[in-house]
Amino acid sequence: MAAVTYRDALNQALREEMARDDSVFLMGEEVGVYQGAYKVSRGLLDEFGPMRVVDTPITELGFAGVGIGAAMVGLRPVIEFMTWNFALLAVDQLVNSAAKMRYMSAGQVGVPAVFRGPGGAALQLGAQHSQAFESWYAHIPGLKVVMPATPADAKGLLKSAIRDDDPVIFIEGEMLYNTKGEVPEGEHVVPLGQADIKREGSDVTLVCHSKTVSVALKAAEQLGSDGVNAEVLDLRTIRPLDAESVLASVAKTHRCVVIEEGWPFAGVGAQVVDLIQREAFDELDAPVLRVTGADIPMPYNKHLERAAKADPAKVTSAVNQVLYRE
Amino acid sequence: MAESTAARPKSKAKGLDPARADEHRSWLRQMLLIRRFEEKAGEAYSLGKIGGFCHLYIGQEAVAVGSLAALGPDDYITCSYREHGHALARGISARAVMAELFGKAAGCSGGKGGSMHLFDASLGFLGGHGIVGAHIPLATGMAFAVKYRNTSQVAVCYFGEAAVNNGAFHEALNMAALWKLPAIYLCENNRYGMGTALERASALYDISERACSYDMANEVVDGQEVLTMYAAMDRAVQRARTDKLPTLLEVRTYRFMGHSMSDPIHGHYRTREEVEDQRKRDPIAVWSRRLIEAGLMDEAGVRALDKEVLEEVEDAYRFADQAPDPEPDELHQDVYANG
Numbered sequence: 001m002a003a004v005t006y007r008d009a010l011n012q013a014l015r016e017e018m019a020r021d022d023s024v025f026l027m028g029e030e031v032g033v034y035q036g037a038y039k040v041s042r043g044l045l046d047e048f049g050p051m052r053v054v055d056t057p058i059t060e061l062g063f064a065g066v067g068i069g070a071a072m073v074g075l076r077p078v079i080e081f082m083t084w085n086f087a088l089l090a091v092d093q094l095v096n097s098a099a100k101m102r103y104m105s106a107g108q109v110g111v112p113a114v115f116r117g118p119g120g121a122a123l124q125l126g127a128q129h130s131q132a133f134e135s136w137y138a139h140i141p142g143l144k145v146v147m148p149a150t151p152a153d154a155k156g157l158l159k160s161a162i163r164d165d166d167p168v169i170f171i172e173g174e175m176l177y178n179t180k181g182e183v184p185e186g187e188h189v190v191p192l193g194q195a196d197i198k199r200e201g202s203d204v205t206l207v208c209h210s211k212t213v214s215v216a217l218k219a220a221e222q223l224g225s226d227g228v229n230a231e232v233l234d235l236r237t238i239r240p241l242d243a244e245s246v247l248a249s250v251a252k253t254h255r256c257v258v259i260e261e262g263w264p265f266a267g268v269g270a271q272v273v274d275l276i277q278r279e280a281f282d283e284l285d286a287p288v289l290r291v292t293g294a295d296i297p298m299p300y301n302k303h304l305e306r307a308a309k310a311d312p313a314k315v316t317s318a319v320n321q322v323l324y325r326e
Numbered sequence: 327m328a329e330s331t332a333a334r335p336k337s338k339a340k341g342l343d344p345a346r347a348d349e350h351r352s353w354l355r356q357m358l359l360i361r362r363f364e365e366k367a368g369e370a371y372s373l374g375k376i377g378g379f380c381h382l383y384i385g386q387e388a389v390a391v392g393s394l395a396a397l398g399p400d401d402y403i404t405c406s407y408r409e410h411g412h413a414l415a416r417g418i419s420a421r422a423v424m425a426e427l428f429g430k431a432a433g434c435s436g437g438k439g440g441s442m443h444l445f446d447a448s449l450g451f452l453g454g455h456g457i458v459g460a461h462i463p464l465a466t467g468m469a470f471a472v473k474y475r476n477t478s479q480v481a482v483c484y485f486g487e488a489a490v491n492n493g494a495f496h497e498a499l500n501m502a503a504l505w506k507l508p509a510i511y512l513c514e515n516n517r518y519g520m521g522t523a524l525e526r527a528s529a530l531y532d533i534s535e536r537a538c539s540y541d542m543a544n545e546v547v548d549g550q551e552v553l554t555m556y557a558a559m560d561r562a563v564q565r566a567r568t569d570k571l572p573t574l575l576e577v578r579t580y581r582f583m584g585h586s587m588s589d590p591i592h593g594h595y596r597t598r599e600e601v602e603d604q605r606k607r608d609p610i611a612v613w614s615r616r617l618i619e620a621g622l623m624d625e626a627g628v629r630a631l632d633k634e635v636l637e638e639v640e641d642a643y644r645f646a647d648q649a650p651d652p653e654p655d656e657l658h659q660d661v662y663a664n665g
Contacts, residue, residue, distance in 0.1 A: 025474065051474060057504070062463050062497025069467020069481075072452055073402060075474060077467075096457050097464060105445035106436025107660040109452060141661050165663035 001182040009151035009183050010040045010116075010172065013158035014078065016187075018048055021076060024162055027054040027063055028080030028117075037082045038118060038177050064090035064115065068097045068167075071113040076162060081117035084171055085129050090115075091136070098167035099142030114161045116170035118177070119147075120211055120261045121298055124305060130298035132262035134209075137169040138239040138271070144192060145169045145238040149213035151181040153236055156190030164192060173211045195242035197249070201231030204255040204319050207246060207272050209235040212259040212291075212310055219315035228319065238268055246272060247280050254285040255322040259310055264292040286322040291315050342553070342620040350622055351631075353395060353552050357387040357610050359635040360411040363420055364583075366639045367410065367427055371587045375647065376427045380441045383411035385582030388609035389514050390415040392555025393482070393577075396563050402450045402468040402481040404461045407442035408514075409454035412484060418446045420642035430649035437652045438660065458519075459485060459492030462511065466498040469509035473570065480566040482510045487576075488519025490533050499574065503540035508566035510559070511574045514549065516581040521595035534576035542574055549579030550609045553616070580604040 004012070018024045025048075030037045032045040032055040045053040056063040060081060067077035081087040087094070098111045121130035138145045146161055146168055148154040154172065161168040198213055199220050206216040213234045220230035233249050235242065250256050256276060258269035269290040276288050294308040320326045342350060364382045371380045383390070390411040397403070405412045413423050418434050426433025427441050435445045442456040452468070455461035465483030472479045489495055490513060502509045513533050517524055525531060537544035543565055547558040555577065562573035582605060584591050592598045617623040623631075 057497075057500060059497040059501070061494055062466070062501055065460070065463020065494065065498065066467035066470055066501060069404075069464035069469075070471040070474070071467070072464065073468050073471045075471050092457060092460055093463065096460060097455070101453070102663070103660045104435060104439045104443040105447065105453065105660075106438045108435075108445050108447040110663055112663075144662075 001184055003180045004151050004183050005177065006151045006154050006172070006179050006181070007038065007040055007177040009155035010158055011042060011044070012183070013155045013162070014041065014044060015047065017159055017162040018044070018052060023074065024076045024078065025052040025054065026078045026080060027056060027067055029056055029058055029082050031055060031080050036080070038174065040177070041080070060086050060089040061093055064093040065097065067113050067115070068093055068101070068111050071111045072101060072109050076112050078114045078116060078162060081115065083117055083129065083174070084119035084133050085131055087115070087117065094137065094143065094167070094169070095140055099140045102166070103142060110165050111167045112165045114158070114168045114170050116158070116172060118174040119171035120173055121305070121309065122174040124300055124302055126300045127297035132260070132293065134171055134238050135262055135266060135268045138268060143167055143169050143239065145171070146192060146236065147171045147210040147238060148236060149176070149198070149210050149234050151179065152183045152188065153190055153196070155183050156188045157192065157236065159189045160192050168192070171210065175211055190236070193237045193240040193242055195245035196234045196236055197231060198234045199230065199232040201229040201253065203229045203253055204231070204257065204322060205249040205253045206230050206232045206257055206259060206315065206319070207235065208232065208259040209238060209268070211261055215310055215312055216259055216315060219312040219319065222312060222316055223319055228323065230319065241271065241275070243275055243279070246275060250276055250280045251283050254283055256288045257291060257315060257318040257322060258288060259291045259315055261293050261310060263295050264290060265295065267292055286324065289318040289322055291318050342616065342622060344622070347622045349395070350617060353391050354610070354613055354617060354623070354628070355631050355635060356391045356415050357552065357613065358632050359420065359638060360387045360390065360414050361610055362632070362635050362639045363414060363423070363642070364410060366643050367424070368583070368587060370427070370643065376441065377429065378440055379407070380427065380587040381408040381585065382583045382587065383408055385604070385608070386514060386516060386549065386579045387411055388552035388555055388613065389549040389577050389579050392552040393512055393559040395556050396559035397480070397482065400450060400479050402452055402465070402479060403484070404452050404465045404468070404482070405454050405484040406458070406461065406486055406489070407454050407456045408486070409444055409484070410441070413444045413446070413451060416446070416449050416451050418444065418449060418451060420638050421645045422446070424642040424646040425649050428646040428649065429651065430646055431652040431656070432645070432649045436656065438656070459489035459494040461485070462489065462494050462498040465509055465511070466502045466507060469502060469507035469572070470505065472508050473505070478567050480508045480510055480563055482512060484512050484514060486519060487513055487515035487517070487524050487533055488522070488527060489513070490536060491527055499537070499540045499542060499572070502572040503542045506570050507572055508570050509572040510562045510566055511572065513574065513576050514579055515576055516579050518581065518585070518595065520585040520589070523595065532576070534574060537574040542572055544574040544576065547575055547577045549577035550607045550612055552609060552613050
C-alpha cells in the first residue's frame with residue numbers, strides 16, 4: 001500500500017471513474033484550467049479534455065441545476081462546489097430537484113449525480129466560510145450524505161458515490177486534503193452506508209465522522225493512557241446511517257459520546273442519540289453526551305475559533321462524564 | 327402599459343398549405359382537447375376530486391400545441407407547474423394526465439406527482455416543476471448532455487414571464503449561450519405572475535431583449551396563433567439542431583383563468599374588461615376561423631371535433647374517477663433507486 005494524501009486519493013477516484021465510464025464528467029468553478037481550487041482535479045483537464053472537465057462561471061445554483069438536468073437524461077456528473085458554504089445558493093436545486101425527482105416521477109427519472117467539495121471550518125476563514133452543513137442534507141429523503149475521514153475512505157467512497165444511482169452529497173474536509181494515509185492499490189471501493197471502527201475499544205463508544213475522527217482518535221489515545229479503552233466509530237456515511245454498527249458498538253461499551261463539527265441544534269449527533277435511546281436504552285449505563293461546535297457563527301480570532309471547535313479535551317471531558325469520573 | 331400583449335406582433339403566417347391540412351386539423355383537435363380537459367379538471371377540482379394546486383392552461387393552448395409540433399420524439403421537455411396542456415400535446419393520454427390529477431396509481435406519475443409534477447420519460451417529458459424558474463437550469467443540463475453525447479436532440483424549457491426575474495433564468499441562459507448548447511427557452515408571457523403584472527415586476531418590458539445579455543438569438547412570438555408559434559419554434563429547433571445554438575422565445579399569450587383554481591379570474595390585478603377583450607383572441611377561435619377560411623374545415627367539422635374530444639375527456643374523467651389509489655406500500659417506494 002502506498003501512502004497518499006486525501007487530495008490525491010480523491011483525484012485517483014475521479015480519474016479512475018472517468019476512465020471507466022464515459023458518462024462521468026466533472027463540473028465546477030476552477031476545476032479545469034486552474035487545476036482545482038484545492039487541486040483535487042489536478043491533471044484531469046489534460047487527460048479528459050474540456051467537455052469532461054468543465055469550468056463554470058460562479059453560479060452555484062446554475063451549474064448544480066445543469067448537473068441535475070444532465071443526470072436526469074443519463075449522464076453521471078460530479079459537481080464540485082468550491083466549498084459547501086457557497087452551495088447554499090444551490091440548496092433549492094439539491095433539495096427540490098435532485099432529491100425529489102425520482103419520487104415525483106414515480107421512479108421514472110433518477111439523478112445519479114455527486115455533489116462534492118470541502119465543508120466545515122478551516123483556519124480563520126470567518127463566519128461565512130466555516131460551516132458544517134451535513135445535517136441539512138441528511139434531513140432530506142432522496143439524498144445520501146457521505147463524509148470520508150481518511151484517504152482510503154475518500155477514494156473508496158467517492159468511487160461508490162459516482163457509481164450510485166442516487167444524488168450523493170459528498171462532503172470533504174479542507175483541513176484533510178493534505179493528510180496522508182495508506183490507500184490500497186488497484187480497485188478500491190468502499191460501500192456507502194457502512195460505518196467503520198477506526199479504533200477498537202470496550203469502555204466507551206466515540207461516534208464521529210469526517211474531521212472529528214482525528215479528534216476522537218486523539219482523545220482515545222489520551223484516554224488510553226488514563227486506563228480508558230475507547231472505541232472510535234467513524235460513520236463515514238451520514239445517510240443512510242449505519243444504525244447496526246452504532247448499536248453494536250454501544251451494546252459492547254454501554255457508554256457513548258457523539259462528536260461532530262457542526263452546530264448542536266438538530267445536528268447529526270441528535271439523530272444518533274435518538275437512535276441509541278430508542279433501540280439500545282437498556283444497554284446504556286449513562287446518558288449519551290454530545291460534543292459539537294459552539295452554537296455561534298464562527299469568529300475570526302484564532303483563540304476564539306479554537307474555543308468554538310470540538311477538540312480532544314472536550315471529548316475526554318464528555319467521556320469522563322459518561323464514565324461518572326467527574 | 328395596459329397595451330394588449332397578445333395582440334402584437336401581427337401574425338407572420340399567411341395562407342395555409344393544403345398539403346399540411348391533416349396536421350393543421352390535428353392542432354385544432356389538440357387545442358380543443360386541452361381546453362375541454364382543463365374545463366373538466368376545473369369541475370373536478372370544485373368537486374374535490376383534484377386536490378392541492380391546479381393551474382389551468384385555458385387561453386394558452388396554441389403555445390404548447392404549436393411549439394411541441396416542431397419537436398421530434400427524442401427531444402427533452404421541461405415545464406413549469408402549468409403543464410397539463412404540454413403533457414397532452416406531447417402525447418401523454420388524457421386518461422394518464424387526469425388520473426395523475428386525481429392522484430391515482432394509473433396517473434403518469436403514479437399519483438405521487440400531482441398536477442404540478444407530470445412526467446413521462448418515454449416521451450422525453452421530464453416534468454412539471456413547482457419552483458418558479460428552478461427547472462430552467464435543468465433544461466440547460468439536458469442540452470449539455472446532448473452536446474456531450476453529440477446527438478441532434480434539443481432541450482426545451484417552458485416557463486412563465488415571472489420566472490425571468492429569477493436568478494436561475496440568468497444563470498441557465500448564460501451558460502447555454504457560453505457553451506453553445508441546443509436549448510430553447512420558451513417564455514410564455516401571459517402578462518401576470520399570479521397577480522403581479524409584468525410591468526410591475528420587470529424593469530424591461532420586452533423579455534426577448536434579455537437574450538441580448540447573453541448574445542442569444544431571440545424572437546417575439548404571437549402565442550395566440552398556433553401556426554405562428556409553430557413557425558417560430560421550428561426556426562429555433564433548426565438553430566439548435568443545425569447550428570447548435572440556443573434561443574429565447576418570448577411568446578405573448580394570455581391566461582383566461584385565475585392563477586390557480588383558488589384564485590379569481592379578475593379582481594384587484596386585472597379588470598373583467600381586459601379579460602373579455604383578450605378572450606376575443608381565443609386561440610381556438612382564431613385557428614378555427616383560419617381553417618374554415620382556408621377551406622380546410624367547415625363549422626360542422628369543428629363541432630364534430632369538439633364532440634370527439636369532449637367524449638375523450640369524459641372517458642378520461644370516468645377512468646380517473648374509478649381508477650385505484652396507489653397501494654399503501656408505494657409510500658416508501660422511489661425515494662432511492664433501490665427502494
